[in-house]
Amino acid sequence: MRYFKRGSVMLLVAALATVTSFGADTVRVCAYNVLRYTADNEDGRLPQYRAIMEQIRPELLMCVEVADGTMGPRFVADVLTWGSYAATPYIDGPDMNAQAFYDQQHFSFVSQRRIPTALRDIAEFVFVTKPPSGLSADTIVLYALHLKASDSQSDAAQRASEVRAMMQSMSTARYVVVGGDLNIYAPTEAAYQQLVGATASPRRFVDPLGTVWQRNVSAFAGMYTQCTRSTNIAGCGGGVTGGIDDRFDYLFVSQELEPRTLMNTYTAFGNDGIARLNKAINNPPNQIVTSDVADALLCASDHLPVYVDVLLGDVPASVTQRTTTRLQMESDTAVLTGCKPGQMITVYDLVGREVYARVARDTSVRLDLSSLKKGLYLITHAGLSKRVVL
Numbered sequence: 001m002r003y004f005k006r007g008s009v010m011l012l013v014a015a016l017a018t019v020t021s022f023g024a025d026t027v028r029v030c031a032y033n034v035l036r037y038t039a040d041n042e043d044g045r046l047p048q049y050r051a052i053m054e055q056i057r058p059e060l061l062m063c064v065e066v067a068d069g070t071m072g073p074r075f076v077a078d079v080l081t082w083g084s085y086a087a088t089p090y091i092d093g094p095d096m097n098a099q100a101f102y103d104q105q106h107f108s109f110v111s112q113r114r115i116p117t118a119l120r121d122i123a124e125f126v127f128v129t130k131p132p133s134g135l136s137a138d139t140i141v142l143y144a145l146h147l148k149a150s151d152s153q154s155d156a157a158q159r160a161s162e163v164r165a166m167m168q169s170m171s172t173a174r175y176v177v178v179g180g181d182l183n184i185y186a187p188t189e190a191a192y193q194q195l196v197g198a199t200a201s202p203r204r205f206v207d208p209l210g211t212v213w214q215r216n217v218s219a220f221a222g223m224y225t226q227c228t229r230s231t232n233i234a235g236c237g238g239g240v241t242g243g244i245d246d247r248f249d250y251l252f253v254s255q256e257l258e259p260r261t262l263m264n265t266y267t268a269f270g271n272d273g274i275a276r277l278n279k280a281i282n283n284p285p286n287q288i289v290t291s292d293v294a295d296a297l298l299c300a301s302d303h304l305p306v307y308v309d310v311l312l313g314d315v316p317a318s319v320t321q322r323t324t325t326r327l328q329m330e331s332d333t334a335v336l337t338g339c340k341p342g343q344m345i346t347v348y349d350l351v352g353r354e355v356y357a358r359v360a361r362d363t364s365v366r367l368d369l370s371s372l373k374k375g376l377y378l379i380t381h382a383g384l385s386k387r388v389v390l
Helices: 007-016 046-056 071-078 153-168 190-196 218-223 291-300
Strands: 023-037 060-066 085-087 097-103 107-115 122-129 139-146 176-181 249-254 261-268 306-314 326-330 333-337 344-348 354-359 364-368 376-381 384-389
Touching: 023 046, 023 139, 023 176, 023 249, 046 071, 046 291, 060 122, 060 139, 060 176, 071 085, 071 097, 097 107, 097 122, 097 139, 122 153, 139 153, 153 190, 249 261, 249 306, 261 384, 326 384, 333 376, 344 364, 354 364
Parallel strands: 023 060, 139 176
Antiparallel strands: 023 306, 060 097, 085 097, 107 122, 122 139, 176 249, 261 306, 326 333, 333 364, 344 354, 344 376, 376 384
16 A cells, blocks of 8 residues: 655655555654744744745644744644644743644654753654554654854853753664754854764764755855844844854754655755845745745744655665755756756656656756746656755
8 A cells, every 4th residue: 555645755766666665654854943932922923834834744843942832722723724733732841942743644642751951951752653554653753952042162062062961861763853943053063063973972863964064155055044034024023133144953864764864855945045145035036935935934933944854664774865966946947967868857746746747868957847837846856856836
């Protein structure tokens, strides 16, 4: 029985001939700093959150900067409206907190606990999949972090101490995702190295974007998640300013989960790769999301959400989705480089229907997609699996 919720990903995996059974599900994991969410600071932002989440549609969502218990019922009722979602119980700790949301068609919530640090707790959430009859469930553990902000040496040392506390208390489950707002300024920081470095202990994580990047540099602009605004904006929850020039928000996967991670799906949602460097996410006009969604990203939070897709269920541990193919969007034209001549390039809509296909005749291909309706699509070719918004 095929158990892929996204038919497009099912076709991709089958085409790669790397999966020999069909008890797998493609799961989208998302992390989002929701900017000091309380009933008093909701500030009319629910429509903005909904516009963003309707594009991402994660099965698992972990949020930080949750400051009271109203967010769970509000997000379930008014934001995650397309599915049967539930929120984990709200636990009030020091400073701001973390909360997770899950699609009940795909997951059961098992447990949560808090790991105390000097500033705020790190949250652990445990979920199990709901596989078809006769197949075993998979467990996935999420850690939602909101580490100490600012760039002094003492701030970096405190971030490292917070990560150590988590690592010393971490689950031994195979499939683990660490994510949230880590406020890390460089890959040389101790907190980052304690997660992905060669001496990371007791386990080592993988950064799907690699470990080479810098802040406020044009060449790495596509990685940045903070700050969506360049100036203060009334009616948008407060927050900081400064423009989009930092990579503060991350998702790391355990080494056991890496082979099941669709690396090319890792996305800082709304980041179109333009080197804005201290400008707002909608200045110049965003090239990968609609103007309405760009405005929602501007207002809902001072951070962009990040997400990645993973395969859970009955799939071989050797599954890999690495590829040399790269994709960039130029308005309604998809530009693919590193293509495999003779192999099909296919575009699917949000529900997995094939809407465009052609055979790659060269290593570089341009696809005119202007005839397609505006919306979210998946482009696949030779291991590439990339979501784009027209």
